[in-house]
Amino acid sequence: MQPASEPAKRRDGLSNILRNLAWILGGKGFGAVCSFFYLAILARSLGLKDFGHFSLIFGTAQALVAVAGFQTWQTLVRFGAQPVLEEDHPRFGRLIWFCTSADVLGAITGCVIAALLYFGFAEILELNPEYVTMGFLFACALMWSRLTTPSGIVRVLGRFDVGMYIEAVVPTGRLIASGIILWTGASVGKFLFAWAFFDLLSAALYWIAARRLAPQAFHRRHFGHWNQMLRENEGVRSFFGVTYVATTLDAAVRQGPLLAVGYFLGTSAAGLYRLADQLAQGVKQFAVLIARAVLPEFAISSMADEAHRFEGLVRKVTRIAALAGVTVLVLAVFLGEPLLVLIGGFDYARGAVVLIPLAVGAAFELASVSYEPMLYSTGHAKYALRVRVLALAVLVGAILAFVSSGPVGVGWAVALAMSIFYLAMSATVWVILRQLRRKAAAA
Template identity: 60%
Template structure:
């Protein structure tokens, strides 16, 4: 088998736009599917049933974030140079280390899931009949959300392949939702279908990674982890930084939902979840942009020099700010009507919750490029500090505003994202200024 060459190089902005086009096309298609299956879920299960489903799924997502080291970021950050030079042995050693760390995270996550569901299910007002099923679902979710394969596909600049693989989940969920609706909707059936689709998507990602990088994923590259540390100075610190960042992301993404379940009950959690899903749908562009720019920033830093890197940063940051404004206007104009359309009358009162959640999503989108910028400049600690301080602001705001109900917790989320955006803006400005002065 012929050794693969390094991916062809293109100009930074065109590469980002190309990546973004593939991601946005896939995610846009997925968003349409998700709106349809969310409507089926919420209307067939009702407020309380959808609340149970949301708390189980949200807890699983929180566990994935808490024990996940975001190994795809490490592969992109430290593997980009090896891929650029077609050094597949060096890249392969890094892949195996990331895979091993992923596996350790899964083991820890399963242990945490057992503690949560068999000791604290009452705190979430979870139906006792759902405990065993919820634990099993969370175990499947942990295994399915390993990100090493995702990192391989992204660092090789094959966002087209990623788009096709990631389309499996929303399409499968849409088909499964209508099948379940026809045979009889229940929380158990939806969870089983979602778990099966997560596993199928994970298998497809690993198959794609093996197809794209067969010379990297070889047994002969496994085990020499000391060499990985020598090849990539700072890789262990980066693992630690991304792990802490993943935990803080869980605080922002899933913490408010669990707080609603704890303070206000299962039905309120269902209403909040649908509003939050819609707000995150409007704000998905932040994740799309971050995924598209991360590999390119990692390459541009050593391939284009500081001048080219700074120009690319300014272009993409301006694009993110404009997108944040557009998303906010669209969400405020059509969000409440869409929420009522999706969930029906029982969920219509979630429109008031949607406003602060959209505001938070807009801040998240406007700052979507900041973390990749700081990581590419070797300052992974900076976004961690900013998010930690913003997380403290979020927790304080939740405790102060929980008495106002789900709307109060929604405004706490907006405050947290606003604090993160302001702190990251300041850190990026100072870092770029210092880097330009020393270039």
């Protein structure tokens, strides 16, 4: 058992989080600059209707990835932290191979679902025949490029610098490809091919990096010991299942509104909604990046630190995220319309009224960014799942009620759902923290 003074020797938890976030943002900040330019090329060169087609194909593929795939990086960070600290390579290796197998199974399943969707239900869903095969191939490419095991290995080992360099490949490639496509003649198919190619390239680089960072753990002799892996990682099955469902629900909240706009209001409305949502998604992506930086530190802190130190860390991150959420909302109100016009042209100016409610929803999501990592790291993932189910139910009901008002109505449905998510998650987290504090005091 470690002495009581041991946790104090560790770097301050917030410093670790900020260091991890700095590495992530180093790559994503560069990516954000690139995305500003390639999104402008994409929106302006395709026009509102074709940009709508591109957006619906991309959104459908992302939804399929979420339904069929697994966020195995969360499992690796949650259960891999201890064997990494103890340098137990065989145990870490068995966990890696379990997650890898789940990733591959998910990708195969996703391709089958995509085939059924695009070739079996194309007429029922009124899909444009011109984009059926194209949409299927893009969905399959995205399925294989979004396996998260290697990124989980990189994160649990604390090598966020490696992740920064790899993740810079996608925005760089998209920007270069967009320029070439603009010069040779823009089409939906060309952009989809470029997006798929660089996603697959980035995925290949992640696997190579993960293999080199953990060569002993990645050895094939650790493959197949499923029973031993389950015994070593108590609760991994329930955690895996809960995080899968939570991620699927999150994808429904993220992609569902866009697909609803496309289904009920048409492709042009989807293009308008997508560009406004893309700006709001930048905030949501920032929230995801914070979660990636927070979860490894929360996982270690929950094991190595006292309850009051862990609670203090959660409170600090929450206050910072809440302030960031308010800042984002103010920027959206004052800069939303100029940005939309700058990126897409005057055809997209009316998307400013859609951006406001989407920014409200993004602000609530950013303010709650520390909550799920906290619940995952303390073994209370099921509560996060329940809150996501509640938020999705509110979203579905609100979309059906507000869709008659057009894209802006769907935007306010998103804002309402995310406000409920924030309030319910806040109450849940503070109850759990109080229980942890009482348990520590009793011990």
